[in-house]
Amino acid sequence: MKRYISAVILATAIPTLHAQTPSSNRSSDITISEGRLLGQIVNNQGKPIAQASINLLQVINDNATGKQREVLLKSTSTREDGKFSFSNVSTSDKWKLRISSIGYTAIDLPVEYGTDNKISEKDLGAITLENDNRKLDEVIVTGRKALLEMDIDKKVFNVEKNIVATGGTAIDVFRNMPSVQVDIDGNVKLRNAAPTIFVDGKPTTLTPDQIPADVIEKVEIITNPSAKYDASGSMAGIINIILKKNKKTGYNGMVTAGGDRFGGTNFMGSLNARQDKLNISLTGMNMRMRTNSEGDSHRTSSINGINSSVDQDIEGKTKGMITFGRLGVDYDFSPRTSVSIAGILVEGKFTPNENTLISTQTGGNTSLSQRISDSERSFKPRGLQAGLVQKFKTEGEEFTVDFNYFGGQNNSKGRYSTNYLNDINQITGTQVQENIGSGENQFMTIQTDYVKPFQNGMKLETGLRAQINNLKNLNNNSLKAVGQDHFENISSASANYDSKNSVYAAYVSLGGNLKDWVSYKIGVRAESSTYDGELLNTNEKFHNRYPLSLFPSLFLSKKLSEKDQVQMSVTRRVNRPNFFQMIPFIDYTDSLNITRGNADLVPEFTTSGELSYSRTHGKGTFLVSVYYKKTNNLITRYLTQELNPITDKMDFINTYINANSSQNYGAEFTYTNSLKKWWDMTADLNFYNSKIEVDDSTPAEGMWTVFGKLNNTFNIKNNWNLQLAFEYQGKTNMPVTQGQTFGPPMNQAQSSSQGYIKPFYGVDLAIKKSFLKNQAASVTLAVNDIFRTRGNTIVSAGEGFSQTYYRISNPQLVKLNLSYRFGKMDMNIFKKNKNQNSMEGLQMQ
Numbered sequence: 129m130k131r132y133i134s135a136v137i138l139a140t141a142i143p144t145l146h147a148q149t150p151s152s153n154r155s156s157d158i159t160i161s162e163g164r165l166l167g168q169i170v171n172n173q174g175k176p177i178a179q180a181s182i183n184l185l186q187v188i189n190d191n192a193t194g195k196q197r198e199v200l201l202k203s204t205s206t207r208e209d210g211k212f213s214f215s216n217v218s219t220s221d222k223w224k225l226r227i228s229s230i231g232y233t234a235i236d237l238p239v240e241y242g243t244d245n246k247i248s249e250k251d252l253g254a255i256t257l258e259n260d261n262r263k264l265d266e267v268i269v270t271g272r273k274a275l276l277e278m279d280i281d282k283k284v285f286n287v288e289k290n291i292v293a294t295g296g297t298a299i300d301v302f303r304n305m306p307s308v309q310v311d312i313d314g315n316v317k318l319r320n321a322a323p324t325i326f327v328d329g330k331p332t333t334l335t336p337d338q339i340p341a342d343v344i345e346k347v348e349i350i351t352n353p354s355a356k357y358d359a360s361g362s363m364a365g366i367i368n369i370i371l372k373k374n375k376k377t378g379y380n381g382m383v384t385a386g387g388d389r390f391g392g393t394n395f396m397g398s399l400n401a402r403q404d405k406l407n408i409s410l411t412g413m414n415m416r417m418r419t420n421s422e423g424d425s426h427r428t429s430s431i432n433g434i435n436s437s438v439d440q441d442i443e444g445k446t447k448g449m450i451t452f453g454r455l456g457v458d459y460d461f462s463p464r465t466s467v468s469i470a471g472i473l474v475e476g477k478f479t480p481n482e483n484t485l486i487s488t489q490t491g492g493n494t495s496l497s498q499r500i501s502d503s504e505r506s507f508k509p510r511g512l513q514a515g516l517v518q519k520f521k522t523e524g525e526e527f528t529v530d531f532n533y534f535g536g537q538n539n540s541k542g543r544y545s546t547n548y549l550n551d552i553n554q555i556t557g558t559q560v561q562e563n564i565g566s567g568e569n570q571f572m573t574i575q576t577d578y579v580k581p582f583q584n585g586m587k588l589e590t591g592l593r594a595q596i597n598n599l600k601n602l603n604n605n606s607l608k609a610v611g612q613d614h615f616e617n618i619s620s621a622s623a624n625y626d627s628k629n630s631v632y633a634a635y636v637s638l639g640g641n642l643k644d645w646v647s648y649k650i651g652v653r654a655e656s657s658t659y660d661g662e663l664l665n666t667n668e669k670f671h672n673r674y675p676l677s678l679f680p681s682l683f684l685s686k687k688l689s690e691k692d693q694v695q696m697s698v699t700r701r702v703n704r705p706n707f708f709q710m711i712p713f714i715d716y717t718d719s720l721n722i723t724r725g726n727a728d729l730v731p732e733f734t735t736s737g738e739l740s741y742s743r744t745h746g747k748g749t750f751l752v753s754v755y756y757k758k759t760n761n762l763i764t765r766y767l768t769q770e771l772n773p774i775t776d777k778m779d780f781i782n783t784y785i786n787a788n789s790s791q792n793y794g795a796e797f798t799y800t801n802s803l804k805k806w807w808d809m810t811a812d813l814n815f816y817n818s819k820i821e822v823d824d825s826t827p828a829e830g831m832w833t834v835f836g837k838l839n840n841t842f843n844i845k846n847n848w849n850l851q852l853a854f855e856y857q858g859k860t861n862m863p864v865t866q867g868q869t870f871g872p873p874m875n876q877a878q879s880s881s882q883g884y885i886k887p888f889y890g891v892d893l894a895i896k897k898s899f900l901k902n903q904a905a906s907v908t909l910a911v912n913d914i915f916r917t918r919g920n921t922i923v924s925a926g927e928g929f930s931q932t933y934y935r936i937s938n939p940q941l942v943k944l945n946l947s948y949r950f951g952k953m954d955m956n957i958f959k960k961n962k963n964q965n966s967m968e969g970l971q972m973q
Contacts, residue, residue, distance in 0.1 A: 425439070
């Protein structure tokens with residue numbers, strides 16, 4: 129164990145040593161000012177070349193050697209019309225453009241603004257690339273994206289090398305990403321709190337386990353969202369999943385199929401086709417999941433002076449199936465106007481079953497019981513996404529409109545049988561509880577954004593947003609008591625409600641560059657919201673109107689050199705209680721997890737600050753971030769003793785409260801590097817302290833903990849790849865803002881202000897073999913949690929109780945996947961003479 133922790137610390141310590149070593153040939157002559165450089169890349173027939181690579185290099189004098197050298201400052205790719213541009217280019221320095229594209233001969237083009245430094249824009253016009261006459265049908269594209277890319281307000285991780293996640297879902301991708309934690313039930317955490325999940329920059333009702341891993345291109349981690357994003361929602365930030373898209377003329381696709389040792393299977397297919405102004409993409413996926421879990425718990429309690437203890441042994445199996453489909457169409461009316469529309473269909477069904485043996489001791493008497501739960505839940509969400517992009521004559525100026533809708537139905541039914549046993553395990557009586565539920569939800573967002581760049585390098589961003597969410601739930605509970613022959617409806621334990629939540633917002637931000645390589649982005653967001661709900665059984669209505677509030681954000685970035693950069697950010701956000709958390713209703717759906725809302729909840733407000741330093745050296749990037757987050761009126765789960773109106777006895781009720789405050793601060797170290805052509809490494813280490821003050825009379829003690837990941841990918845000879853991933857989670861507080869899940873009842877009953885998780889670690893291994901022409905096919909074998917060590921032990925204590933709960937799910941899961949990629953660069957090439965196009969037959973990779 130110590131060896132693994134040492135490996136993580138060593139991986140982050142090595143780049144730190146580099147970061148502290150000054151560069152001996154660093155020049156102070158590198159400058160950035162207000163010039164602009166633009167042009168268009170065309171072929172020898174004058175047709176534009178899309179996705180050509182353009183590198184901007186500055187020619188400087190090296191003070192150490194007295195010779196000139198070239199420094200790469202910026203990179204970009206040409207658009208569909210072949211055009212490109214760079215802003216903030218010094219008009220008094222020498223530059224060079226390095227231009228390349230598949231199937232063409234690369235060129236270097238010197239650039240000078242001349243003696244008149246007042247010229248702020250230089251148009252290079254049409255730049256012609258000549259066809260590369262080498263035979264290309266046997267060429268294999270081996271270029272690799274950087275593992276980590278930095279922006280002023282986010283980190284971008286490219287996940288195409290993550291073979292451990294092959295055939296899985298976004299949960300498997302997150303599990304092997306820096307900064308992100310995934311617990312045993314698939315709940316995603318970012319710095320020990322639940323983030324908001326976006327897909328392609330838009331909110332979604334899809335959960336990470338409903339998104340196939342093989343359609344994900346990269347993941348953006350936004351720990352401190354700017355004014356452009358919703359101020360409401362999770363205080364942990366945003367994880368934005370970027371799906372793969374087809375950007376080249378022609379068609380390409382992929383099919384993947386696989387299975388695991390527990391009987392789970394997966395199949396995924398995708399097809400993209402682009403010709404002229406039209407692009408069509410189709411993705412379909414079907415996953416059959418099998419989950420095996422086991423656990424135990426021990427609780428001691430004291431109610432009305434009576435001491436008791438409850439021990440449980442739990443075995444669970446879940447069968448599930450998810451079908452995912454997406455059809456998207458993009459059409460370019462002109463080089464400046466394009467529209468897109470996509471439809472998403474998801475259908476799923478899960479049947480969790482659990483067998484729990486319960487031993488209860490009260491006042492010296494022991495009783496035994498067996499609880500068998502058989503339940504089923506299904507869901508059919510549908511989604512529609514539409515967008516308009518209107519670009520203007522000024523480079524970078526654009527207006528966009530986005531419409532996003534998700535809605536659907538869900539159904540559930542559960543049967544919970546409790547068999548009471550005597551000393552020889554004979555059934556002496558049985559109580560059966562049934563729950564039948566259904567629901568509907570509609571999530572709609574309309575957003576407009578406008579971006580306007582100015583000649584002085586400043587950029588204005590502004591927009592409007594409306595979000596409307598309707599939720600309806602019908603839930604009926606009935607009970608057949610011991611000795612009874614029929615079920616009786618328990619109306620007081622049936623949660624039937626209807627709610628509507630609306631959020632309206634506007635934002636404006638200004639960004640740009642100052643002297644000495646300083647970039648800034650300052651903005652403010654205004655939001656107001658309303659919440660209306662009704663309990664259908666009692667006709668009780670609830671209404672909350674939150675007044676207009678302002679949420680400022682500030683981002684600063686300074687390049688210390690071409691390799692070193694410092695960033696700082698400060699933001700303010702809000703989290704408003706939802707209807708489920710507020711309704712003063714006892715939910716007795718599960719007798720082991722009784723919940724009640726709290727109508728007195730108020731919104732929580734969070735102020736976050738972060739300071740980061742990054743350094744690139746070769747193909748490596750080292751990033752260290754120091755962060756602090758303070759939340760007032762934190763909404764947290766809380767277990768307390770109250771009178772149960774169903775049984776008219778004192779019982780433990782799981783509810784929500786506003787804690788006095790919470791704070792979280794720490795330091796995170798991330799290192800990514802392509803150490804060799806055959807070795808990529810990503811290491812992440814996060815030290816943090818978190819505490820929750822429930823009230824002024826209950827002093828809180830912060831808890832220091834550590835979370836680390838080490839991920840190595842080895843590109844072995846003969847197209848073999850090996851990935852070894854390790855993670856370690858030290859003792860930590862329960863995550864805040866943990867929502868309702870479908871996990872075991874005793875797991876749900878924990879409170880973030882009353883519990884902690886014991887340390888655990890996990891190791892994953894995967895090996896991949898590529899074969900056929902241009903390695904179009906591959907087979908991947910992966911093993912998750914090799915040593916059965918990713919189990920969670922949760923310890924909690926509060927008024928009149930203490931509890932320890934352990935659970936492990938799907939240890940040593942073995943998965944086998946087969947994948948095949950296909951495609952051609954240009955569908956028109958089959959209509960031409962072979963000698964007219966040297967790119968005929970080039971395979972897509």
